[in-house]
Amino acid sequence: MDAQTIIARRVAQELRPGNLVNLGIGIPTLVANYVPEGLKIFFQSENGLIGTGPIPEQGMAHPLLTDAGGRPISALPGAATFDSAMSFGLIRGGHVDITVLGGLQVDAGGHLANWMIPGKMVPGMGGAMDLVAGAKRVIVAMQHAAKGKSKIVAKCNLPLTSGRPVDMVVTDMAVIAFPGGKATLMETAPGLKVAEVLAVTEAELAVPDNVPEMKL
Amino acid sequence: MKSVSVEEAVALIPNGASIMVGGFMGIGTPERLLDELVRQKKSDISLICNDACRPGMGVGKLFDGGQVSRMIGTHIGLNPKAQQQMLGKQVDISLVPQGTFVERIRAGGCGLGGVLTPTGVGTLVEEGKQKIDVNGKTYLLETALRADFALVHTFLADYVGNLSYALTARNFNPVMAMAADTVIVTAEHIVPVGVIAPDHVVTPGPLVDYLVANG
Numbered sequence: 001m002d003a004q005t006i007i008a009r010r011v012a013q014e015l016r017p018g019n020l021v022n023l024g025i026g027i028p029t030l031v032a033n034y035v036p037e038g039l040k041i042f043f044q045s046e047n048g049l050i051g052t053g054p055i056p057e058q059g060m061a062h063p064l065l066t067d068a069g070g071r072p073i074s075a076l077p078g079a080a081t082f083d084s085a086m087s088f089g090l091i092r093g094g095h096v097d098i099t100v101l102g103g104l105q106v107d108a109g110g111h112l113a114n115w116m117i118p119g120k121m122v123p124g125m126g127g128a129m130d131l132v133a134g135a136k137r138v139i140v141a142m143q144h145a146a147k148g149k150s151k152i153v154a155k156c157n158l159p160l161t162s163g164r165p166v167d168m169v170v171t172d173m174a175v176i177a178f179p180g181g182k183a184t185l186m187e188t189a190p191g192l193k194v195a196e197v198l199a200v201t202e203a204e205l206a207v208p209d210n211v212p213e214m215k216l
Numbered sequence: 217m218k219s220v221s222v223e224e225a226v227a228l229i230p231n232g233a234s235i236m237v238g239g240f241m242g243i244g245t246p247e248r249l250l251d252e253l254v255r256q257k258k259s260d261i262s263l264i265c266n267d268a269c270r271p272g273m274g275v276g277k278l279f280d281g282g283q284v285s286r287m288i289g290t291h292i293g294l295n296p297k298a299q300q301q302m303l304g305k306q307v308d309i310s311l312v313p314q315g316t317f318v319e320r321i322r323a324g325g326c327g328l329g330g331v332l333t334p335t336g337v338g339t340l341v342e343e344g345k346q347k348i349d350v351n352g353k354t355y356l357l358e359t360a361l362r363a364d365f366a367l368v369h370t371f372l373a374d375y376v377g378n379l380s381y382a383l384t385a386r387n388f389n390p391v392m393a394m395a396a397d398t399v400i401v402t403a404e405h406i407v408p409v410g411v412i413a414p415d416h417v418v419t420p421g422p423l424v425d426y427l428v429a430n431g
Contacts (some may be wrong), residue, residue: 047240048313048384063243064371064385069294070241070270075383083418084240084266084387085322088315092335122302122311123266123293125341130315133335163338 001170001216006189007141009034009216010170011100012110014139015041019097020090022046025069027141028100044096046087046127051079057111065181091127092134099135103142103169105156108203110165112140113158125161132162144171151200152176152183173197175214181212182206187214217377217424220237222423225428226252232285234363236321236392240284241267244385246369246402248428250277264363266317266388268298282306288361290314310370313341316358317392323360325394330359366396370419372409373403374431377424386418393419400426415431 001009004027012034015021022044023029025196035041043052045067052067053074061072075081090096105113112132115125132138142151152169168186174197175187184206188197190213198205226249226285229235239245253261263284269276278284279297283344284374287309292298312320319331332355336342346357368389371382379401381389393399401424 045244045384048387062383065383066241068240070243081383081386083381083390084314084318085391088318092315092333122299123290124291124311125313126267126291126293129313129339129341130335133333133337134315137336160339162335164334175382 003143004030004063004133004174006122006214006216007170010175010214011139012036014098014137014168015039016097018042020044020050020095022091022096022135024099024101024131026102028102029142031100036054044087044090045073046091048083048087049075049079049081051076053079076182086131089128091130092109094134094136096131096135098139099131100132100139100141100197103140103151105151105153105158106140106166106169107153107156108183109181110167110183111156111163112138112161113156114140114161116159118159128161132164132166137168138164140166140169142169144173145200148202152201154203173200176205184208185211187212190216191212213214217421218426219429220426222248222252222402222428225249225426226256226258228256228398228426229365231258231364232260232262233258234264234278236264236363236366236396237268237275238366238368238387238392239265239274240384240387240390242269242276242367244381245269245274246367247274248402249400250275253278253283253372257281257364258418259283260285262363264288264321264361266290266314268292268295270294271297275422279307286310288312288386290317300422302331318343318388319387320358320361321391321395323354324362325391328360330357332356333358334397361395364398366391366392366399368401368403368419370401372402372405372407373401373424373427374407374412374421376409377401377421377427378409378412379403379419379424380412380416382420390419393423398425399423400428401421403430406430
């Protein structure tokens, strides 16, 4: 199983019946592919839709129905559309149960940096800051390391997305949560030992007596 | 509400004007007005728009010809020209969180001085802003935003200017239609009064100053 599939499958296990969920671009988008059959989830697209469906079949796309990247999508039965004030009212107002976002860095205190690299990449934060500030649960879905460097750092040196810590980080190597504000190793990827995860993690992780493997 | 040609509508806009443009990555954007802004070579525009779209599309057309001097928006990541112009300091681009962006416009249209939001607390966004504690929680004071013109695109407009939007093309349009001195609208369909039921009117006609004739 490749890294992205491990991450997406594990994040999908966090979804509960009836959840309103917002998926960011990149790996988070893949989570929709692994929703257990029969589980009713409402996916929000922040450009103004609850009930996003898959890419439409050939010839069925509508130019006025897209995701937040401008790509054609479909709407499922029961979908609802609304303006951007409502869309971000849902996000900031705590009506979104789970947001899944990509990350550049998460630090030992659970702080996320995912919107800019000073001097290199300044695309703008879009909806990311509101999602982290307002969603009930924030899950970061990202690779554990990039170019051999841990993305789970002691302290973020990239600009933060929010002062609010995230709730969970799912990587291709581990699940990390922050009980009591302390980065804690909750699970390892199948076949990985705790020591192997710690060896490639810059942040200090608390390690409970029992750290199970992800069940994928 | 007055019906005008697209040429007349854009002729109302002086160089140096502040312009809100509806749309999200070009979806729900009044493309005909943007094409005409390009044709009439309007310059020194202060643009208020969610994103910079892509080159050749939506408000991206205004960056192609260097017509924008200032922009307030939330995302320019898919328009390399806008990014180059920002890094080269040809355009002063202020990036704000999307929920804050729309609430500032909503406040501008609703007679509010601004809004208090938790978004941005503990980040670069809080720099230079007043922080206010309410019931033990910290918020940023984000001030209201208005413009000289709002360029709005709708699915349906009737003869008195009532507007009804479609799918994800609604986005910022109804909020911007409240927040500018002059509101100019393009519609996919202009329909007789009554086709849009009162319950389905999103932007009431009195908010619309000019409806651009089709054809």
